[in-house]
Amino acid sequence: MVLAIGVRQIHRLLIRFREDGGGALIHKSRSRPSNHSLAPGIREYALELVRTKYPDFGPTLAIEVLLDKHAIRVGRETLRTWMVEDGLWLSRKQRKSFHQPRLRRESYGDLVQIDGSDHRWFEDRGDPCTLLVFIDDATSKLKQLRFVLSESTDSYFEALLGYLEAHGCPVAFYSDKHTVFRVNRPDAKGGSGMTQFGRALAELNIEILCANSSQAKGRVERANRTLQDRLVKELRLENVCDIEAGNAFLPKFLQRFNERFALVAAKPENLHRPLNVKASRLNDILCHREQRHVSEQLTMSYDRKQIILERNEVSEGLGGKYVDLYDFPDGRLEVRWKGCSLPYRVFSKDQRVTHTAIVENKRLGHALAFVKAQQDRKHETKVMTNSEKSGYKKTPRRVYGPGFEPKTRLAAAVEMTN
Numbered sequence: 339m340v341l342a343i344g345v346r347q348i349h350r351l352l353i354r355f356r357e358d359g360g361g362a363l364i365h366k367s368r369s370r371p372s373n374h375s376l377a378p379g380i381r382e383y384a385l386e387l388v389r390t391k392y393p394d395f396g397p398t399l400a401i402e403v404l405l406d407k408h409a410i411r412v413g414r415e416t417l418r419t420w421m422v423e424d425g426l427w428l429s430r431k432q433r434k435s436f437h438q439p440r441l442r443r444e445s446y447g448d449l450v451q452i453d454g455s456d457h458r459w460f461e462d463r464g465d466p467c468t469l470l471v472f473i474d475d476a477t478s479k480l481k482q483l484r485f486v487l488s489e490s491t492d493s494y495f496e497a498l499l500g501y502l503e504a505h506g507c508p509v510a511f512y513s514d515k516h517t518v519f520r521v522n523r524p525d526a527k528g529g530s531g532m533t534q535f536g537r538a539l540a541e542l543n544i545e546i547l548c549a550n551s552s553q554a555k556g557r558v559e560r561a562n563r564t565l566q567d568r569l570v571k572e573l574r575l576e577n578v579c580d581i582e583a584g585n586a587f588l589p590k591f592l593q594r595f596n597e598r599f600a601l602v603a604a605k606p607e608n609l610h611r612p613l614n615v616k617a618s619r620l621n622d623i624l625c626h627r628e629q630r631h632v633s634e635q636l637t638m639s640y641d642r643k644q645i646i647l648e649r650n651e652v653s654e655g656l657g658g659k660y661v662d663l664y665d666f667p668d669g670r671l672e673v674r675w676k677g678c679s680l681p682y683r684v685f686s687k688d689q690r691v692t693h694t695a696i697v698e699n700k701r702l703g704h705a706l707a708f709v710k711a712q713q714d715r716k717h718e719t720k721v722m723t724n725s726e727k728s729g730y731k732k733t734p735r736r737v738y739g740p741g742f743e744p745k746t747r748l749a750a751a752v753e754m755t756n
Contacts, residue, residue: 376412384410384417385424397421440554442476447505447609449475451512451558454489457566463579469565470497473558475512476603479596480561481505485584491518491534492667495624498535502542502620506610510545512555520548534626541623542615568595626665632656641665644685645673653680
């Protein structure tokens with residue numbers, strides 16, 4: 339048996355035992371109050387103050403208030419112990435809230451959860467980007483993966499097109515309250531009350547539902563965490579360094595992932611509907627569509643551009659009316675009146691991110707990259723003077739031979755008068 343005391347202390351205890359017996363070995367401070375103990379009644383008084391005046395204060399803040407306002411000096415852990423024993427404070431583990439798990443949908447294609455995960459998918463080999471994830475709720479099958487610069491309407495249009503061509507139309511999509519899916523301002527002026535993505539799904543007869551919390555769409559959130567581990571490592575093994583190479587790698591990864599983790603739906607039926615839409619019609623659906631008022635001069639504004647309609651038999655009568663603008667993801671812009679495409683020319687203003695623009699956290703990285711590129715381009719562009727624009731060049735100074743003496747202005751003037 340190890341006593342864990344020094345030799346000198348053993349000798350002292352031995353002498354005490356020989357002189358006074360076994361009772362002398364008991365510690366002298368036994369049954370005495372500690373020298374560091376608080377005065378009687380301090381515990382009850384401190385807890386009463388916390389209970390009545392500071393019920394929502396944590397132990398750290400409560401000891402500061404008790405010292406400043408009531409001259410009561412109590413240790414933080416001492417007060418924490420008192421508050422826990424008295425039921426005034428819960429530990430972090432006890433305060434953790436648990437969400438009731440939602441049961442899976444029973445049929446494949448009934449509900450598809452969608453989300454974007456902003457991450458350094460290529461680690462230090464490439465820039466950070468966003469992975470759009472479509473996962474079936476009933477089977478946990480990854481249905482669509484796509485690397486994009488950021489979560490935007492155009493990027494979701496591209497991913498949606500791939501999903502529809504591969505699987506058809508599901509009953510509904512389940513997303514968060516990102517502005518791509520939901521108009522978050524109830525007092526928003528103009529528009530039909532739905533986003534461009536919501537309008538496109540409505541035309542395809544697909545419902546869009548928004549979750550009130552990230553836990554509600556936990557299927558896709560957990561898939562994101564898994565992908566941030568497994569997919570990142572597989573991209574490293576394949577030495578994939580950019581978005582283009584990443585999108586080429588994803589189909590092979592998606593197949594292996596589903597073979598490993600996908601489940602069987604409770605019911606065997608597939609609720610996907612075939613995509614009975616022509617390619618030209620589908621392109622018109624999966625694009626930005628807005629109405630613009632045509633002035634009497636046959637002009638309109640869109641995306642910091644001044645659009646001027648060419649005068650013809652159709653456009654002459656459009657002053658004061660509204661036309662439809664189709665802004666396609668590939669950059670094409672069409673102006674239509676009752677389905678008829680109108681010729682136009684564009685006066686483009688300086689493109690920039692609007693000053694004090696509201697940028698969501700998920701798009702902040704992409705927005706800053708765009709701003710940096712604009713600033714670099716503007717810095718490199720030299721502002722030309724009017725002389726440089728007109729091609730003016732200075733006449734070189736005359737060089738005279740040795741011995742030439744230039745005349746003064748007065749002498750030259752006298753010579754001219756004579």
